[in-house]
Amino acid sequence: MNPVEGMTSHNLPVEPNRFVGRARDLDELCGLLRDQRLVTLCGVGGIGKTRLALRVAAKVVPDFPDGVWLVELARITGADLVAHEIANTLGVREERSRPSLDGLLVRLRGARALLLLDNCEQVVERCAELVSELLAGCPDLRILLTTREALRIPGELVWRVPPLDLPDARHPDAEAVLLFTDRALAVGTRLSGGDFDDVARLCVALDGLPLALELAAARTRMLSPAQIADRIGDRFRLLTSGDRTAPARQRTLLATVEWSHDLLTPKERVLLRRLSVFAGHFDLDLVEQVCADDGDLPSHEILDLLGGLVDKSLLLADGGRYRLLETIKQFAAERLRDEDERTWFRDRHLQVICEVQERCFESGLATPRAPWPERLPYFVRGRALIDDCRAAVDWAVESDNALLGLRLAYVASALLAVHGEIAEGVEWFERLLRLDLTGVPPEVVALSKGALAYGLEARDDLAGCERVVTEALKEQEKVPHSLGKGVTLNVAGVLLLRTGQFDRAERHFEEVVATTREWDDTFNRVIAHSCLAVLAGVRGQLRLAQRHAGEALAVAKENGHPWHVAMATSQLAAVAEWRGDTEAAVTHYREAAAIFDELDNRVEMERCLVMVAKVAIGRGDHATAEGLLAECLELAQKTGQRLGMARVLRVLSRLADVEGDLAGAVLSSGAATALAEEMGEPTVSGRIEELLARARDKLGEGRTALQWSRGRELDPVEVARLVLAGEGGGNGRLPVPAVAEVPHPVLTAREQEIAGLLTRGLSNRAIADELVISPATVARHIANIMEKLGFTSRSQIALWAVEHDLGSA
Structure with missing residues (x-):
């Protein structure tokens, strides 16, 4: 007769609610219990160890004919009571002359049974001894444990219970979301589609911790998911409405964590x-x-x-x-x-992170002629510490430690820039430079402003860049040359180049080349030669452009950092394109894109691939161009780069044009021009004017004005998607404004003049410049026109003006 024959096959409780998620864990654990004699589920309090173990145990009941037995040890505080509790669960009666273990061995020897020992952490040493003896004496016995701390005995397989899967763009219905919505529904809250962004935010904030999610879901009786998420910083006071039937340590999040802490x-x-x-x-x-x-x-x-x-x-x-x-x-x-201890250790954290990042910057980025394998460990380590850099900068601001904050921001933002991540560094410098700078060495302030100027230029804030770089150059006059000073000089040159001041830009870059040779600064010499190649190309001096591009690549390879090699290679591609060598251009652009991809620099990767698409259009390979532009659209959108989006739209305009979609070409060109104006960049008008002239001949004044104005008004991503889908002509989803039948004498002469200028798609500033009035005055006139005509958009005004022959006003 089996030891427990005739008894109930298990004593597992009925599940209180629906089990959610962990399908993979369940399958693997059930399989492991067939081969492993001891499986320990470890995890922090509230991670769901007990619930997972109970589910696993219930699924394997058929595999254990002699029973599956749950032994709850959470309330046991004395080590000598563990065997007694197991014996009591199995119905083993103690004898005065024999300890409980002897009775257990008699009962379980030869039995194919599973013991589930739940919450062993406070008696972990006694559990380890007891489990070892049970397994040694009962060869068919399997044991499943839940504990915060493993037993650490031979034969133990430790399974670390992870948090629930968290939502992301590809998996919005992750396990954490499913659990929260299920438990919210259980308390009578039916969530709407508009709640799910906040639910996802809440799940991430709570680490996918099941207990925390269940407590938060209980709060939906009183608060929306958005309100809970906004208050989650005070989670230990917010999450206090647990199940009254649960053990006290599980009724609030604080009690659960304190239970672990007390051990x-x-x-x-x-x-x-x-x-x-x-x-x-x-x-x-x-x-x-x-x-x-x-x-x-x-x-x-x-x-x-x-x-x-x-x-x-x-x-x-x-x-x-x-x-x-x-x-x-x-x-x-x-x-x-x-x-x-908070102040002392936050100060210490700031100091250490700053010192580590300065070493990573120096060895991974600044040192000339170091091969990439030697740089890579520093680069990887520095990149891995970005979260701690953010926390350290926050503390520097909070504690008014401008010196350490600026030192850290300078090196950390440089490491971010290699990935094409610019905005965060700008925000750091803007916050830190507002602190009291008394006692901060002038060279630290000067170099920080130079780094800020670099970030402002890279994110297309040319007006802000001009102001800051002017201050930085003045403050750096008495500072010895350094990598940071070279960056400032290059930024000043790039700013001049982007605003059409070519002669001044050339003088700047030539100064950088001369200075960096003297100071052995290969980092900045690569950039200066690349910019001189651009300048020569703009002027049509292709041999000179080739020479500078080749020099940039040679210095980049000498420097040893792949970011420089990629930048120089992409510039060599541009020169090849200008010279008409499309095959070389594509090869170089793709080489550069591959390096940027390895560096996880999506911004520069997108730039190279856009240029490949442009070359493909010139070679008649429209299918390749379309696929690349769709890819680049996604990259530009994810990186939030207006300059990248403008590049996509310009090349897309070319593609639409050569494919005969003149309306789509005008639409995307209008969107690109609007983005350029937002960034303060001069717009190249030659191709645009030629495009608009052909469009007026073929499409008519009214439709051309409409497409141009709508391109300027619509979201640039929407414009790109419409044109890629072949719906840029207004016959698909493109909304066409209604035009009221209102005679133009209703408008004043100035308003008619402004309405006429809108047919050319001019911005408020451009109209102001033409009429020698302020942009604010233009804005008031446009508002008056809309009110008089009953319109809601500039494109309606433009179309109305064309129909009333005001285009030449």
């Missing part, structure tokens, strides 16, 4: 709270530099303490790198504040 040793608690200063992943080296001290935490103890936190599931480990879940981090940060 730590005193030194583990100290380290945990200090780790809260890290924003992203961190490694042992950083922890030793930031968190160790000569008193509570000597550096030689850090490794073992980290291991303890990992074992207790309060710290996630991945290949030598660690991170805290946001919920644990917030709890630990409160403990850091309570212990009055």
Whole structure:
């Protein structure tokens, strides 16, 4: 007779609600229990260990004819009671002369059964001893455990229970979202489609932690998902409405985390709270530099303490790198504040991150003639610390530490720029330069302003760039040459080049070439030669352009950084295109795009691929051009680059034109021109005027004015999609404004004049320049015209003006 024959096959509770997600985990764990005798589910409190274990146990009941038995150990505080609790669950009666273990061995020997020991962490050492003896004496027994800390005995397979999958653009219905919506529905809240962006934001903020999501869903009886997400920074006070039937430690998020915290040793608690200063992943080296001290935490103890936190599931480990879940981090940060350690360790974090990033900048970017394999480790390390740079800059602003903040922003923004990420560095410098700069060395301020000017130019704020670069150049006059000073000089030249001041730009770049030779600054010499190649090309001096482009590539290879090689290669491609060597142009552009792709620089990659599309149009390969432009449209949209979007639209206009879609060509050209004006760039009018002249002949004045005006008004992405879909002519989704039958004498002479200028698609500033009035006056006149004619858009005015022969006004 089997030891438990005739008894119920399991004592598992009925699930209180629907089980959501973790399909892969379930399948793998069920399979493992057929081969592994001991499987331990580890994870932080609230991650769903118990629920997952119960689900697994229920699914494998048929595999264990002698029973599946749940033993709840959470309320057990004495180690000597563990065996007693298991025995009591199995109906084993103790004998005075024999310990509980002996009875268990008799009962389970030869039985094909599964024990589920739930919440073992507070008696983990006794559980380890007991489980070892049970497995040794009962060869057909399987044991499944849930605990925050693994048993660490032979034969144990540790399964780290991960948070639920989080939503992203490709997986909006991730496990975390499904759980939240299911639990919200259970409390009577039916979410609408408009709630899901906020639900996704909430799921990410709560790390996909099931308990936190369930507590948040319970709050939907009183608050919308948006309101909950906005308040989640105070999560421990917000998430307090748990299941009254649950153990006390699971009724609030705070109680759950405190339960895990109370199981730590005193030194583990100290380290945990200090780790809260890290924003992203961190490694042992950083922890030793930031968190160790000569008193509570000597550096030689850090490794073992980290291991303890990992074992207790309060710290996630991945290949030598660690991170805290946001919920644990917030709890630990409160403990850091309570212990009055926040200021000291945030200061220490800022200091260490700044020093590490300065080393990464110097060895990964600034050092000339270093081969890429030597640079790469510094580049990767610096890039991996960007989250901590953000936190450190925030602290520099909060603590008014302008010097360390500017030093960090300078090197970190340079590493970001290699990826084409510009905006964040601009924001850092703008915040930091508003602090009290007393005591900050003048060269630090000067170089910071130069870096800010670089960012403003790169994000097309030419007016802001001109103001800042002028200040930087003046302040850098007495500063010895450095990489940063060379950047400032190059930015000034690029600004002049982009605004059509070619002679002044040339003098700037020539000065950079001479200075960088003297100071062995290969970094900036590559850029200067590339810009001189552009300048020569604009002037039609193709041999000179070829010479400068070749020199740029040679210096780039000498420098050793692939970003420079890619930039110089793309410039060589442009020169080949100007010379009519389309095959060489495509080859060079694709080479450069591949390097930028490896560097994860989507901005420059998009620029190169747009140029390949342009060359493809010239070679008659329209299908390739269309595919590339669709790809570039997505890249430009994701990177938020107006300049990139304008490039796509200009080339798309060419494609539409050669394919006979004249209306689409005008539409996309109008959108590109509007973007250029927004950026303060001069617009090249030759091709545009020729295009508009042909359009007026073929499409008529009215339709041409309409297409041009609508291109300027519509969202640029929408324009590009319409033209790519062949709907740019207005017969598809393109809205055509209604034009009222209103006689033009209703307008004043000045209003008629402005209406006529709108037929040319001019901006308010362009009209103001032509009429020698202010843009604000133009805006008032246009508002008056709309009110008199009952119109809502400039394109309606333009079409009305054409129909009333005001186009030549």
